[in-house]
Each structure stands twice: as C-alpha cells, then as structure tokens.
Amino acid sequence: MKLYAGLTILLTIFTLISSANFLRSDSSINTVEDFLDTLINSSHYDRRIRPFFDQHKACNVTMTIHINTISAINEVNMDYNTDLIFRQSWYDPRLNYSGTEWAKRSPEITLHYSLIDRIWVPDSFFRNAKEGKRSDITVPNRLIRIHRDGKVLYSQRLLLKLDCQMKLQKFPLDNQTCVVNIGSYAFGTKDLSFYWDETPNTSAIRVNEDLEMPDFVLSNFEQRYCNRTTATGIRSQLPRVSYIKAIDVWMSACLVFVFAGLLEYALVNVIARKNELKQQVRFSREVIGNRLAQVHFYKKDDTHQTNIETTETLARKTSVTEKNLRSGSITSPLIQNSAISNTTAPSQTPQVILSQQAPVSKTAKPIRDTAQLVDLVSAILFPVAFIVFNIIYWMVYLNMQVEYVLK
CATH class of the missing domain: 2.70.170.10 (Neurotransmitter-gated ion-channel ligand-binding domain)
Incomplete structure (x- = not known):
C-alpha cells in the first residue's frame, strides 16, 4: 500500500511539474519561430x-x-x-x-x-x-x-x-x-x-x-x-488496337468507292475502245470491197473506152466514195447502172451491173452506246450507295454506347 501511494504521488507531482514547465515555456515564447520550434x-x-x-x-x-x-x-x-x-x-x-x-x-x-x-x-x-x-x-x-x-x-x-x-x-x-x-x-x-x-x-x-x-x-x-x-x-x-474504329470503317468504305470509280472508268474506256475497233474493222472491209468492185469494173471497161481515166481520177473518186460512206450520204447498199459515156462512140457505151453487192454498214447503234449505258448506271448507283452508307454509318456510330470501366 505504501509503495502504491508513493507511485501515485510521484506521478501526480511529475504531471504538475510537466504542466508547469509547458505553461512557463508557453509564456516565455515571444516569437513565432520559437513557437514553431516548440x-x-x-x-x-x-x-x-x-x-x-x-x-x-x-x-x-x-x-x-x-x-x-x-x-x-x-x-x-x-x-x-x-x-x-x-x-x-x-x-x-x-x-x-x-x-x-x-x-x-x-x-x-x-x-x-x-x-x-x-x-x-x-x-x-x-x-x-x-x-x-x-x-x-x-x-x-x-x-x-x-x-x-x-x-x-x-x-x-x-x-x-x-x-x-x-x-x-x-x-x-x-x-x-x-x-x-x-x-x-x-x-x-x-x-x-x-x-x-x-x-x-x-x-x-x-x-x-x-x-x-x-x-x-x-x-x-x-x-x-x-x-x-x-x-x-x-x-x-x-494506336494499334484489337478492335475496329469508326475511322477505319469510314476510310475503308471511301477507298472502296474510289477504287470502284477507277474500275468503272477503266471498264467504260475498254468497252468504248472495243466498239470503236469493231466499227473501224467493219468500215475498212466496206472500203476495200468498194475499191475492188471499182477496179474490177474499170478493167472490164478498158477495151470500150477511148479516154481512159487517169490514176489520179480513180484515186479522187475513191476518196470521194470514202467520205460519202463516212458521212452516210450513200443510202443504197449496191452500185447500179454505173456507166461511163464515150464521147467518141456514144452508141457503144455499155451498162454494167455488178454481180456482187458491196456490203455497206447499215444504220447501227452509236459506237459508245454500251459505254454510255455503263457510265450512266454508275453515275446513279455510286451516289445512291454512298448516301445509303452514310445513313447507316452515322446512325450506328452516333447511337453507339461505349462502356468505360473506371479503375
């Protein structure tokens, strides 16, 4: 009991002394530096x-x-x-x-x-x-x-x-x-x-x-x-990501339309050139046939003519014939009743009918009809397809909800 009472008194005295020292220290602090240090x-x-x-x-x-x-x-x-x-x-x-x-x-x-x-x-x-x-x-x-x-x-x-x-x-x-x-x-x-x-x-x-x-x-x-x-x-x-971005879809679609436009342009040119080539071959055959018919006719008529036409005249007539064929002024597909009058012997002027018909091209479709048809279809189809793509694209991505996980 005495020991316990002694400890109690000692602790009490120690507490009182410590408090007194703190108060004395606090009252003796005059500057903020001293206060902060304390x-x-x-x-x-x-x-x-x-x-x-x-x-x-x-x-x-x-x-x-x-x-x-x-x-x-x-x-x-x-x-x-x-x-x-x-x-x-x-x-x-x-x-x-x-x-x-x-x-x-x-x-x-x-x-x-x-x-x-x-x-x-x-x-x-x-x-x-x-x-x-x-x-x-x-x-x-x-x-x-x-x-x-x-x-x-x-x-x-x-x-x-x-x-x-x-x-x-x-x-x-x-x-x-x-x-x-x-x-x-x-x-x-x-x-x-x-x-x-x-x-x-x-x-x-x-x-x-x-x-x-x-x-x-x-x-x-x-x-x-x-x-x-x-x-x-x-x-x-x-960045490289494992999913498809909206910009990827847009760029891919635009590239598809660009390449489709280039392919359409190449296709139209191929068709047009192919038709032109066929027409030129057909026209060349007609011209050659007409020339051969004229040469055959003039060879037969050489013995009855006194005034033989010169080579320049034949060439000039041939040239005139080609121009007429190109301009479409010749409407009859055969040459009939071709006669050359003999000024010295009019009674001996022969009339010759060519046994072979020189094939002249009939009124056909314009050369670029097929190419123009492809071009017209493309001019309508491409804008419509791009408008449809835009409607679907904007509807999908403007309404898309992306989930963010905050960590």
Missing part, C-alpha cells in the same frame, strides 16, 4: 508516425484539385499532360495549439516550404501517372498551413503526364473518359482514407475557366470513390 519539436513530435495511430483510427484526408491546363493529348500513347494544384487537408491532434496563447495571436500559421519535411504528410500518389514533378518556378510551389485546432492544409502544384485508356471504337466521333486516380502508396483504408471535399457550394474539382484543349472539348468532370482494403504497392497516327 510545436514541432522532435522530442515530442515524430513525423514518422501518422495521426491517430495510438487511437487505432484511420486518418481521413480531404482532397481538392484545381486543373489549370490539359495539353498534349496523345492518342498513340494514350496519355495527356496536366498542370494542377493538389490540395490535401487532415487533422493532426499533435499540432493542436488551441489551448495556448498563440491561438489568440494567430489562429493559423503558414509554414515555409522547407518545414514540410518536419511534419507528417500523407503518402498520396497518382496511380495512373507516367511522369510527374513539382513546379519550382520561381520557388518550390508548396504550401503548408496549420490551424489552431490541428487541421493541416497541404497544397502543391504538380506537372503530370497521366495515362488515359481511350476507347477508340467511335473515333473520331468519340467521347473519352480519363481518370485521375489518387491513393495511398503504403497505407490501407484502415490507416488512411481519402475523401473529396464536400463543403457546400464548393466543388472538389475545379477547372480553369479559360481552359482550351486541341482537338478536344472538356464536357464534364466529376469525383468518385474507389476504396480499397489493402495497400496499393508499386504498380501522328492512331
């Missing part, structure tokens, strides 16, 4: 231990993000760059100085960025970050502020390259959903929990009003929770 003195504040560790409670961290810019959106690597201000706040009861004289003098104290290394801060990191760094222009852009009730505000400006797994089935008609995934690197939710700031009339995610992005428009942003019960650990062209 508040975060390593003798009673260990930055290696998280808040509420001795109470076996989780430390709740509230977050807000202010997005300054979003740039360099890369569909090939599926990432983008962002410049943002990341703010975190939490309560650390070891930094509560509400019962001191300095609580009246300064309800909150903003620390120099060099003092951040002397207090505990969350080990938050961006899970989908490929690269990242703090902004150091012109000084390290870091702020830490301690309130008298022990609330700590930690703000820093970050330059990040974040991964964004894009769904390109509807490209270039796509709407991409990119996440900013934040969590603790070492602690589980039993030790450290992250929450978005739910202060009334305040958005946890703020975006610069003057934000502009090349090729994209920011349509919406929202905050979500993804709680885990374990620690996270370490974890000029389009």
